[in-house]
Amino acid sequence: MTARARAAVLVTGSEILLGRITDMNSGFLARALERHGVRVERFLAVDDAQESLESGLSTLLRGGVDLVVTSGGLGPTHDDRTVAAVAAVTGRPLELSEPTLARIDEIVAEFARARGVDVADFAEGNRKQALVPHGADVLAPIGTAPGVVVVHGEQRIVVLPGPPVELARMWADAERHPLIAPLLARGQQPRRVLRLYGAPESAIADAFAELGGDAGGTETTICATRSEIEVVIRYDEDSTAAATRLADGLRERFGSRLYTEGETRLEELVLDALRGRGLTLATAESCTAGLVASRLAGVPGASDVLVGGIVAYANGIKHDLLGVSEEILARHGAVSPECARAMAEGARARTGADVAVSVTGIAGPGGGTPEKPVGLVYLHVAAPGAARAAERRFPGPRENVRDWSATAALHLVRVAVGSATETRGDAPSLRPAPGL
Amino acid sequence: MTARARAAVLVTGSEILLGRITDMNSGFLARALERHGVRVERFLAVDDAQESLESGLSTLLRGGVDLVVTSGGLGPTHDDRTVAAVAAVTGRPLELSEPTLARIDEIVAEFARARGVDVADFAEGNRKQALVPHGADVLAPIGTAPGVVVVHGEQRIVVLPGPPVELARMWADAERHPLIAPLLARGQQPRRVLRLYGAPESAIADAFAELGGDAGGTETTICATRSEIEVVIRYDEDSTAAATRLADGLRERFGSRLYTEGETRLEELVLDALRGRGLTLATAESCTAGLVASRLAGVPGASDVLVGGIVAYANGIKHDLLGVSEEILARHGAVSPECARAMAEGARARTGADVAVSVTGIAGPGGGTPEKPVGLVYLHVAAPGAARAAERRFPGPRENVRDWSATAALHLVRVAVGSATETRGDAPSLRPAPGL
DSSP states (O other): OOOOOEEEEEEEOHHHHTTSSOOOHHHHHHHHHHHTTOEEEEEEEEOSOHHHHHHHHHHHHHTTOSEEEEESOOSSSTTOOHHHHHHHHHTOOEEEOHHHHHHHHHHHHHHHHHHTOOGGGGHHHHHHHTEEETTOEEEOOSSSOOEEEEEETTEEEEEEOSSHHHHHHHHHHHHHSTTTHHHHHHTOOOEEEEEESSSOHHHHHHHHHHTTTTTTSEEEEEEEOSSOEEEEEEEOGGGHHHHHHHHHHHHHHHGGGEEEESSOOHHHHHHHHHHHTTOOEEEEESTTTTHHHHHHHTSTTGGGTEEEEEEEOSHHHHHHHHOOOHHHHHHTOSSSHHHHHHHHHHHHHHHOOSEEEEEEEOOSSSOOOSSSOTTEEEEEEEETTEEEEEEEEOOSOHHHHHHHHHHHHHHHHHHHTTHHHHHHTOSOTTOOOTTO | OOOOOEEEEEEEOHHHHTTSSOOOHHHHHHHHHHHTTOEEEEEEEEOSOHHHHHHHHHHHHHTTOSEEEEESOOSSSTTOOHHHHHHHHHTOOEEEOHHHHHHHHHHHHHHHHHHTOOGGGGHHHHHHHTEEETTOEEEOOSSSOOEEEEEETTEEEEEEOSSHHHHHHHHHHHHHSTTTHHHHHHTOOOEEEEEESSSOHHHHHHHHHHTTTTTTSEEEEEEEOSSOEEEEEEEOGGGHHHHHHHHHHHHHHHGGGEEEESSOOHHHHHHHHHHHTTOOEEEEESTTTTHHHHHHHTSTTGGGTEEEEEEEOSHHHHHHHHOOOHHHHHHTOSSSHHHHHHHHHHHHHHHOOSEEEEEEEOOSSSOOOSSSOTTEEEEEEEETTEEEEEEEEOOSOHHHHHHHHHHHHHHHHHHHTTHHHHHHTOSOTTOOOTTO
C-alpha cells in the first residue's frame, strides 16, 4: 500500500453554525478526496470571526494532516476573513496581487454593466479580494473570489469559496495544481465500488469476513447510506486478483442485490436503462407525492425518458385521473397491491408512456392501523409485457418512509427494465429480484 | 444582556467523513441550542476511532465552551466508542449501570421476539451499551442506546445517539435535565423572528442600519438561507420597545415581503392558509416535476388540503392531461405565461381542486435560448375569483432553479390565498405582493 495522504476540511459561515444552512461542501470535498485515496480525518465548522478561523485552522494543522481545504469567507466584505486567517497562521503577510486585481476588476465591470450599477462602488471590495498571502498561488475566480494555494512546511492549504458551485469548479482546478496533484497522486490506487440494495450491512460484513477479508493486500470499506450499502475495495496492482476475488465473491452471494459497480446515481441508471431500450416512463404517486418524478427530473436530459406523472394524493384523484375503480378503493383500500397495480396501469394508459411506476403507502405519523401500519408501502411497475410488484415495510418517520419508498420505486423500475442484469449480460431482463 | 452559554457539537461516523451521509444532526442541535440563546461555536466531525473521539472532544473542551453535545457512536459494536472516549477524557472509569442494562434487555427482548431471533445473541451488545462513565446520568434509550450527561468541572457533556430521530427525541429529554436546563436558561431571552422573501440581504442590512441598528439593547442577526432572509432580534425585557421599533421599521419598509413572524415552515403556512379558508390545492408542474407537491406532502396531515397534481414534463402531457391547447404550445411555447396559466387552469378543472398552482421553466443546463435563457420560470395560481402570475429568473445550476421555483410557487399560493395579509388583518386577501 502506498502512503495515503491525510486531509481535513475547514468550513466557515455563521449561517451554518446557526443551523440555517446545511454544509454540503464538506461532503463534496470528502467524496472528491476519497476518490484520490486521501483519508479525510476531520470536518470543522467555525464562525466567520478571524480568531475562530485562525484557531480552527491551527487545530487542524496541528493534527498533522497533509492538506487542509477551506470553504467560505472569500467575499468582498469585512466579514470574509479566511485569507487573512491563513496569512496569519502561516506567518505570511498579505500582499496585493496585481494580476488578480485586474481579473476581478474585469469580472466586476462586466457584472456592473449588466446591472447598470456604478463600478466604483466595488473598487474597495475588489482590492480586498485581490489580497493574498505572500508567496501563495492564486486559483482563478469562478465568481469574483479567487482561491489560494499556500505551502506551510510539509503541509498544503487550499482556500476555496463557499458557494457550492464555485467551490466545485475551483476544486477541479486545485486538483490539477502542481502543489496539490502530487499529494493526491500519492495514495492513488485502483478501486472497485460495489453497490448493494436490499441486503443488510451486517450480512455484507459477514460475507466479507467469510471471503477472507482484506487478507490479500486489499483495503475495503463497507459503508451504509440511507438506502444502500457501498463497498469500496482499494488495491495495488499486485493485488488485483484479490480484489477481483472479493468482488466476485460478493456478487455470487448477493446476486442482483449487488446492482451496480461504479458511482453513477441510481436516477441516472434508471433513465439510462429506459433510454437504452427506447422506453418512456410515467409515475403515479400517492405517499411520495412527486418525489419519484422529481428525483428523476433532477438529472439533466431526463425529458427524453420521463414524460410526467400523476400525484394522486386523494382517492378522488386516483379514481378520476388514474382510473382506479371505486371497487378497488372500497374493497382493498388505497394502500393495497390492487390499488398500486391499478395506479401504474392507469398512469401508463393515460400518459401513453411505455412504463409506469406507482407508489401508495402510509407515510405516517397518522393513518396507521394494526392491519396497515405506518410504513407499509405497495409499489407496482407496469411495463410492456411485464409487471413487477413489491410490498415494503419501512421504519422511521414520515420523511424516511417517503424517501425510501421513492428509492424502492426507482429500483423496481430498474429491475423491471433489466438494467442490472443486462449490463452483466447474464440473464433475461425480467427475472425476479431477490430482496428487492 | 445575560451571559449566553457557549456550546460545540461533536459528530462521529466514518460515513460522514467519507461524504456518504450528510450530517444533519449538527444543524438540528444548532437550531435547538440557538432557540435557547446558546451560541454554537464549532461543529467538529471525526471518525469513529477512539483516539479521534478523545482528541476531538478534548479540542472542543479546551475551547472553553460550557456544553459539548455529541452525536453517534453509541451502538452495541466495538466501532461505537463515544461513551468510552468521554469516560477517558473526563477521567471517569466506565461502570455497568444495572437499571440501564435491565431496560435495554427489555427493549431488545421485545425486538428479538418480533423478529424471531435469539435474544442471547444480543447479551454482549446490551452489556456494552449499559456501560456509563462513573457518576454520569443516563438518558433513557429511544432506540436501544442510552445517552449520558456528564459533568466535567464547569463544563457539561451530553452524549446522544446518531440516528436523527433518536437524537431529536433524546435531546428533548436532555433539555429538561437538571444539569442542562439551567445552562440553557442562562441566555434565555425573548426573541422575534422575522422572515422575508423577495428582498436582498443587503437591502435588509441597510434598512437595519438606517433604523439605528442594535443601539437600543437588542442583538440582531440577519441570516440568508437559500430562499429567504431571517432576521432574529433578541432582547431583554427592558428593551422590548427597541425590538418592537426594529420589527415595525422592517415591516414598514418591506411590506408583504416580510411574510411571517416565527418559525413555522413555509409549507405549513401555505397549507394552514388554504385550510383556514376551506380550500383544496392541486399542482401542475413541469420543470419542478413534483417538487411542489412533494414538499407540501412532507407536512403530516397535508392530505386534507392537497388533492394531488400533474407532473407535465412532456408537452404531450401538458396537452392531454392539463388541456393546454396546441395553439399555446406552438405559439408561445411550454415556457410562457400563457402555458403556465393554462396549466394551472387545467389542473384546477381536471382535479376539481379549489386552487391550482403551476410551474414551467428552463432548469438547464441545456434548453436555454437568448429569448428564453436557463433559469427563466413562469408560475401561475388559479383560485376562486382570483389569479396570480409571476415571471422569475433564477441563477445557478439545475438544482437551484428547480428548488427556487418550487419555493416561488409556494409563496405565490400563499399570497393568492392571502395568508400573510389576513393573519395581520391589514388588507384584503388578494392585493399584489411587491417583490414576489
